[in-house]
Amino acid sequence: MLERLSLRLRVFLFFAFIAVGGSVAIVAAMIYLGRSGETPTLDDLVLLGAAGIAGLWWLTAWTWLQFDAHVAKPIVAICNYLKAVTHADAAGEIKAGTARYLGFLEPAAREITASLRETRREVDRTIAAATAESEAQKQYLATILRDLQQGVVICNRRHEVLLYNQRALEILHVAGDIGLGRSFFAVVTDQPFRHALTRLENRFRSGRHVDHPDGLSALVIAATRSGNYTLKGRVSLTLGKAGPDEDEAPMGYVVIFEDVTDELAAGIWRDRLLHDVTSDMRQRIANLAMVGDLLTLEEAIDAEEKAAARTTIQEDGRVLAERLDRLDQISSDLLSSAWPMTQVHAETLLALIRERRSEGRDLRIDTRGDDVWLHCDSAAIVEFVDRLLNRIAVFAKPRTFELHLTACERRADLDLVWEGESVPVRALETWLDERLDEGLGSMTGTDVLSRHKTEIWCEPAGRGRWRLRLPLVTVAFDTARGPAGVRLEARPEFYDFDLFARIERDSVAETPLRDLTYVVFDTETTGLEPSKGDQMVQIAGVRIVNGRLLRGELFESLIHPGRAIPRLSSEVHGITDAMVANADPVTTVLQRFHRFVGDAVLVAHNAAFDMKFLTLQQREAGVDFGNPVLDTVLLAAAVFGADESLTLDSLAERFAIKIAAEERHTALGDSLATGLTFLKLIDLLQAGGVTTLREAIEISEQQAAIRRAQGKY
Amino acid sequence: MASQTILVVDDEPGIRLYLKRLLGNAGFVVRTAADGDEAVAAIEADPPDLVILDVMVDGRDGYEICETIKKNPARAGIKVVMLSAKSRSIEIEKGMALGADAYLTKPFSMDELRDTVRGLLNGVPAGEPGG
Numbered sequence: 001m002l003e004r005l006s007l008r009l010r011v012f013l014f015f016a017f018i019a020v021g022g023s024v025a026i027v028a029a030m031i032y033l034g035r036s037g038e039t040p041t042l043d044d045l046v047l048l049g050a051a052g053i054a055g056l057w058w059l060t061a062w063t064w065l066q067f068d069a070h071v072a073k074p075i076v077a078i079c080n081y082l083k084a085v086t087h088a089d090a091a092g093e094i095k096a097g098t099a100r101y102l103g104f105l106e107p108a109a110r111e112i113t114a115s116l117r118e119t120r121r122e123v124d125r126t127i128a129a130a131t132a133e134s135e136a137q138k139q140y141l142a143t144i145l146r147d148l149q150q151g152v153v154i155c156n157r158r159h160e161v162l163l164y165n166q167r168a169l170e171i172l173h174v175a176g177d178i179g180l181g182r183s184f185f186a187v188v189t190d191q192p193f194r195h196a197l198t199r200l201e202n203r204f205r206s207g208r209h210v211d212h213p214d215g216l217s218a219l220v221i222a223a224t225r226s227g228n229y230t231l232k233g234r235v236s237l238t239l240g241k242a243g244p245d246e247d248e249a250p251m252g253y254v255v256i257f258e259d260v261t262d263e264l265a266a267g268i269w270r271d272r273l274l275h276d277v278t279s280d281m282r283q284r285i286a287n288l289a290m291v292g293d294l295l296t297l298e299e300a301i302d303a304e305e306k307a308a309a310r311t312t313i314q315e316d317g318r319v320l321a322e323r324l325d326r327l328d329q330i331s332s333d334l335l336s337s338a339w340p341m342t343q344v345h346a347e348t349l350l351a352l353i354r355e356r357r358s359e360g361r362d363l364r365i366d367t368r369g370d371d372v373w374l375h376c377d378s379a380a381i382v383e384f385v386d387r388l389l390n391r392i393a394v395f396a397k398p399r400t401f402e403l404h405l406t407a408c409e410r411r412a413d414l415d416l417v418w419e420g421e422s423v424p425v426r427a428l429e430t431w432l433d434e435r436l437d438e439g440l441g442s443m444t445g446t447d448v449l450s451r452h453k454t455e456i457w458c459e460p461a462g463r464g465r466w467r468l469r470l471p472l473v474t475v476a477f478d479t480a481r482g483p484a485g486v487r488l489e490a491r492p493e494f495y496d497f498d499l500f501a502r503i504e505r506d507s508v509a510e511t512p513l514r515d516l517t518y519v520v521f522d523t524e525t526t527g528l529e530p531s532k533g534d535q536m537v538q539i540a541g542v543r544i545v546n547g548r549l550l551r552g553e554l555f556e557s558l559i560h561p562g563r564a565i566p567r568l569s570s571e572v573h574g575i576t577d578a579m580v581a582n583a584d585p586v587t588t589v590l591q592r593f594h595r596f597v598g599d600a601v602l603v604a605h606n607a608a609f610d611m612k613f614l615t616l617q618q619r620e621a622g623v624d625f626g627n628p629v630l631d632t633v634l635l636a637a638a639v640f641g642a643d644e645s646l647t648l649d650s651l652a653e654r655f656a657i658k659i660a661a662e663e664r665h666t667a668l669g670d671s672l673a674t675g676l677t678f679l680k681l682i683d684l685l686q687a688g689g690v691t692t693l694r695e696a697i698e699i700s701e702q703q704a705a706i707r708r709a710q711g712k713y
Numbered sequence: 714m715a716s717q718t719i720l721v722v723d724d725e726p727g728i729r730l731y732l733k734r735l736l737g738n739a740g741f742v743v744r745t746a747a748d749g750d751e752a753v754a755a756i757e758a759d760p761p762d763l764v765i766l767d768v769m770v771d772g773r774d775g776y777e778i779c780e781t782i783k784k785n786p787a788r789a790g791i792k793v794v795m796l797s798a799k800s801r802s803i804e805i806e807k808g809m810a811l812g813a814d815a816y817l818t819k820p821f822s823m824d825e826l827r828d829t830v831r832g833l834l835n836g837v838p839a840g841e842p843g844g
Contacts, residue, residue, distance in 0.1 A: 317820040325800055425777040425811065455803050457776075459810040469810070471803050 007103035011071075014063055021059045025052050074099035078109045080640050084654060085113045087687040088680035089120065091656030149258070151231075154238070156252040159184045159193075162496055171231065171259045172224055177595055179553040180496045181517050181545035184255075186598070192222040193235060193255070200237045201250055220255070230264050233257025270330050277323045277330075284316040284323075332453045343475055344378040346370055346405040346412065352378065353403060356386040358437075361393050369405035372412050375475040376452055381414075383436045384448045388416060388468060391431045396421040396466075412474050417467040423458040428468075432456070496546055508601075508628065509694035513682045516693060518544040518630075519596065520603040520675035521555075522667045523610045524573040526565050535561035536586060536613050537575045539593055540667035542675050543600065547682070549675045555596040556668045558583035573665055590614070590621035597627060601693065605648045605674045607631035628693060632678050634700040634707075639684045642706060648673055655680040716742045717834050718761040722752040722778065723796070724771050732765060732826075739827050749773030753781060760788055762834055765826075768797035768808065776811050783812030792833040796821070 029048045033040045040048075077098050084090035094113075099106040145152055151168030155161055160181050172178060178187050185193070196218040203209045209216045217236035223229065233255050240251035291309045294301060301309070346369030354365050389401060398418035406413050432445035449456060454471050461467040508516070521541035527534035541555040558575065560583040570576050583589075604610040607629050614625050636646045644650075648670060652659065657676045663669025690696055719741045721732045729745040736743045744761065746752035749772030756764065764782065768775035775795055782788050793815075795808045800818040808816045815829045 314822055318822075321800070321818070321820050328801070425780045426773070429774075429777075453801070453803075455807045457807040457810050471806075 007101075007105070010101060010103075014067060018059055018063055022056055025055045025059075070099075070101035074102050074105070076641065078105060080644070082109060082113065083639070083684060083687065085116060087683045088655055090654050090680070092654060150256045151233075151258065153178075153184055153255045153257075154252060155184045155255070157250065159190070162252065168257075171229070171257065173226070173229060179543060179545075180550060181543075182598065187225055188231065189223050189225065192220050196220045196235045197237070197253060200235070200253075204237060204239075204250060220257075221260075222257075229259055229261045231257045232260040270334070273326060273330060277326050281320060281323050284320050287312050287316050288320075341375055341377055343373050343375060346372045346374060346407075349374060349376075349378055349381065349414075350403055350405060352382045353385050353389075356382050357389075358386050359390045361390065362399075363389065363393055364400040365389070365403055366400070367403040367405075370407040370412065372405070372407040373475050374405075374412060375473045377448075380436070380443065380448045380451070381472070384445050385414065385416065385470070387434065387436055387445065388431065391427075392416065392418060392423060392468070395423060395427060407474060410474060411471045414470040414472055415461070415467045416470075417461050417465055419463075419465045422460070422466045423468065425458075428456065428458060496548065509697070510692050512691050513685065513693060513696060514547045517546075517598075517600040518603050518675075518678070519555075519598075519600040520544060520549075520671050520678055521593075521597075521610065522604060522670040522674060523613050524575055524665075524667050525613060526561050526563060526569050528609075530612050530616050533563065534613075535559070535563060536589075537561050537565055537569075537580055538573065538667045539589060539614075540671045541593065541596060542668075542671045544603075544675055544679065547679065549672070549679065551672075554668065555593060557589045557592065559586050559589045560584065561586070573667075586617050587621040590618060590623055594618075594621070594623035594625065597625070600627065602627045602629045603632065603674065603678050604629070605632045605670070605677070607633075628697065630678070630693075630696055631700055631704075632674055632681060634703040635678070635681045635685065635696065637703040637707070638690070638699040639681060639688065642703065642710070648677065651677045716740060717763070718742045718744065718759075719830065720744050720746060720752065720755055720761040720764045722746045722749070722764060722770055722775070723767040724748055724769075725767075728767070735823050735827070736830065739831070741830070747771075749775075749778055752778055756782065756788065756791070760791060763792040763794065763830060765794045765796060765830075766813075768795055768799060768804075776808065779808070779811050779813055794826075794829060794833065 029052055033044065033048065078094060081090075081094045094106065094109060097106075099109075145163075145165035146167075148165060148167055151171040152163065152165045153161055153168050154163040161178060161184050162180065164178060164180075169178065172187050174187050178184070200209075200216055200218055203212060204216060215236075216239070217234050220231075220233050220235050222231050222233070224231065234257070236254045236256075237250045238252045238254055239248045241248055242251075291312045294305065294309055350367040350369045354367055357363075357365075385403075392398065392401075396418060398420050400418070402415075402417040404413070404415040404417065406415065432449070434444060436443050436445065436448070445456075452472065454473075456468055456470045458466055458468050519541045520543075521539060523536045524538040525534050525536050536559050538558050539555070540557070543550045543553045558580050560580050562585065565575065565577050565580070584592075602611070602625065608631065611625070611629055618625055632648075632651070633646050636644075636651055640646070649664075651657075652673050655677055657673055657680075659669050659673045663672070685691070685696060685699075690699055719736055721729055721736070721743060722745075723729050723732070724747055726747075729747070733743045733745060744755060744759075746755050749770050751772075752764070752766070752770070753773065755761075764778070766775040766778055770778075773781070775797070779793050779795065782791050782793060789812075793813045795813040795816045796819060797804065797808070797816065798819045799805075805816045805818070814833050817826060817829060
C-alpha cells in the first residue's frame with residue numbers, strides 16, 4: 001500500500017511518524033502522571049523522562065534504519081549503476097525492486113540507461129559504417145606487410161615500435177620482446193641506428209636531403225641483441241607536423257631490413273678462401289717457374305735434381321689444380337648470388353614450362369617432378385626450355401614430350417624426353433647461341449647454362465627415345481625461415497600510430513592512466529601460502545598499450561614448482577604434475593617474464609597475492625619487480641564501494657566481459673578478464689577525477705587501509 | 714702385336730709434342746691433329762685405336778668429334794679419352810654421356826694418362842673417370 005504513495009508523501013510520513021510518536025509518548029506520560037492524583041516525585045519524573053528519551057531514540061533509530069534501507073542504499077545502488085553504464089558502458093539491468101520505495105526513481109533510471117544505450121548504439125552504428133572503409137584499408141595494409149619479404153618496423157623518436165610485420169618477427173627471431181610501444185633497441189643493437197639517425201637528422205636540418213641521392217634514408221648494418229644474426233637495412237626518417245602551424249619535423253623512422261647473416265658469413269668465408277688460395281698459388285707458380293729455369297739450363301742436371309724437379313712439377317701442378325677448383329666454386333657462388341636466383345618447386349617450374357608454349361605448337365607435354373626445391377633463375381630456365389622444346393619439335397618432329405625433374409643428391413635433372421632422332425652436339429650448340437626472349441635482355445642459352453654453372457647434353461633414354469638433360473641445383477629449406485616455412489600466426493594488433501604523438505613525461509606517476517603501458521598478469525599456484533612453500537605453476541600476462549589490450553602480445557608459461565601439486569589445487573586450475581614435468585623452473589620463467597614486463601606498470605586482481613609469489617624468488621632469478629603495481633580489487637572498491645562484490649567474476653559480469661568458460665581460471669584467461677576490467681575501471685576512475693598513476697595509487701592505498709581496518713585484506 | 718695407334722687432338726702445340734713424346738716412349742704410334750676438322754679427316758683416313766681429345770679444340774669441339782666417332786658403327790670401337798680444363802662433375806658427366814671412355818681433367822700426370830690409355834687399349838675398363 002505504501003509503495004503506491006508518492007515519494008514526497010512517504011518522506012513526509014517518516015518525519016510525521018517521529019513527531020506523532022514523540023507526541024504520543026509525551027501525552028501518554030502526562031496522562032499516566034495525572035491519573036495517579038499525586039504530585040509526581042523527582043524519581044518518577046526521571047524515570048518517565050528516561051523512558052520517553054529511550055522511546056524517542058528507538059523511534060529515531062528505527063526510522064533511520066528504514067530510511068537507510070529504503071532510501072539511502074537504493075540511491076547509492078542506482079548511482080553506481082548509472083556511473084557504470086555512463087562511463088564504462090556496462091551491460092545488465094538494475095535489479096527489480098532495488099528502489100521500491102523511491103517512487104519513479106528506479107523506472108526513471110532504467111529509462112535513462114535505455115535511452116543512453118539506444119543513443120550509443122546509434123553512434124556505434126554510425127561509427128561502424130564510417131570505419132568500415134578504413135578497416136578494409138587496414139586489412140589491405142596488413143596483407144601487404146605480412147607478405148613482404150623484408151622486415152618492416154616503424155618507430156617514433158623514442159625508438160618505441162609503432163608498427164612491425166610478421167617478417168620482422170621472423171627475421172629478428174623473437175616473438176615476445178618486440179611489441180607495440182616497446183623499444184626497438186631491446187632486440188637490435190642501437191649504435192648503428194643512432195649513428196644513421198643522427199646523420200639523417202643533420203641532413204634534414206641542413207636541407208641537404210633535397211638534393212641527396214638517398215633523400216632521408218641511409219643504409220644500416222646492425223646485429224640482433226643476441227648477436228646471432230646480422231641485419232642489413234635502410235632507415236628512413238618520417239616527417240610530420242606537430243600542429244597545423246608547425247613546420248615539418250622528424251617524427252620517427254621506418255626501417256626495412258633483411259637477414260644477411262648467411263650472406264655475410266659466406267662473403268667472409270669467400271674472402272678468406274680467396275686470400276688463402278691466391279697467396280698459396282703465387283708460391284706454387286714461383287716453384288714451377290724455378291723448376292722451368294733449372295730444366296732449361298744449358299748444363300746437364302743430375303739425377304737427384306731431375307727427381308726433385310719432377311716432384312715439384314707433379315705436386316705443385318696437382319695443388320694448383322685443386323686451388324683452381326676452389327676458385328671455380330667461389331666464382332660460382334658469386335655468380336649465383338649476383339643473379340636473381342630464387343627457390344622454385346619442381347612442380348611449379350614444370351607447370352610454368354608447360355604453360356609457356358610460346359610458339360603455340362600442337363605438342364603434348366607430360367610432366368613428372370619429384371618433391372624438390374630448385375635454386376634457379378626460373379624465368380630464364382622457362383624461356384630456355386621452351387626454346388629447346390620448339391627447336392626439337394622442328395628438328396626431330398616428335399608430337400609428345402615428357403618433362404621429368406628427378407632429384408639426385410644435391411641436384412635435380414630436368415630431362416626433355418622424346419622419341420625419334422637425337423639432337424647432335426652441333427645443332428644443340430647452335431640453339432644455345434640463339435638469343436632468348438627480348439624480356440631477358442640479350443641472354444642466350446649458353447648464358448643461362450653459364451649462370452647456372454651447368455651443362456646440357458643429349459643422350460639415349462632407352463626404347464628408341466632420347467633426352468636432353470639439364471642438371472639444376474636443388475636447395476633444402478630451413479622450414480623455420482625459408483619461403484616454405486611455417487609462418488607465425490598473424491597478430492591481430494600490429495600497429496598503433498597514436499604512439500607517434502605520445503608525449504614523454506619525466507614522471508611515470510604523473511602520466512595519465514590511458515597513456516601508460518601495463519602488463520596485466522595472473523598466476524596459478526600450488527596453494528595459497530607462499531610462506532609455507534607454495535609455488536607458482538603457471539604465469540600469464542597481457543600488455544595494454546595506449547589503452548588497447550594487445551591480444552597478440554601475450555606471455556604464458558607453465559612452471560615446474562619443484563614440488564607436487566595438491567589435488568585440490570589441480571581441480572581449481574586444471575594443471576597437473578604431468579603437465580609441468582617438462583616446464584622450466586621458476587627462476588628461468590621469472591627472467592623471461594621480467595623481460596616481457598620491462599618497465600610497464602603491473603596490474604593484477606588481488607595483486608598482493610600474485611606479487612608475493614612474483615617477488616618470492618626474484619632475487620634467486622636475478623631480477624627485480626620494482627615496477628608500480630595496481631590492483632583491480634582496490635580500484636573497483638574505490639569506484640563501487642567496498643560493500644559491492646568485487647570478485648573478478650562479478651566485475652566481469654558487471655562490465656559484460658565475456659571470457660570463454662574453458663579460459664576462466666587459467667592464468668591467461670584471468671589475465672585477459674582482469675585486463676578488460678581494468679580498462680573499464682580506468683574510464684570510471686577518470687570520470688571520478690582520478691586520472692594519473694599517482695592518484696590511482698593514492699586511492700588504492702586508501703582502500704587498502706580501509707580493508708586492513710575491516711580485516712578483509 | 715703391332716703397335717697401337719693413338720690420335721692426339723689438341724690445339725696447343727706444346728701439349729701435342731709432350732703427349733707424342735710421352736706416349737711414343739710408352740710404345741704407341743702417335744699421330745696428332747691441331748683442330749676438329751683435321752681430326753675428323755685423320756680418323757676417316759686411317760682410324761686409330763684411341764683418340765685423345767681436348768674438349769676445347771678449335772673447329773668442331775671435342776664433344777662433337779666424340780659424338781661423330783661414336784655414332785658411326787664402323788668407328789664406335791675407337792676409344793675416346795677426353796682431356797679438359799673443365800673439372801666440374803657435370804662437365805665430366807656430359808663427356809661420358811656423349812660416349813667418352815675416359816675423362817681426364819687438366820693438369821694430369823704422365824702416369825695417370827699412360828695408365829688410362831693402357832687400360833682402355835688392353836680391354837680393361839678405364840674405371841673411374843680420371844680427374
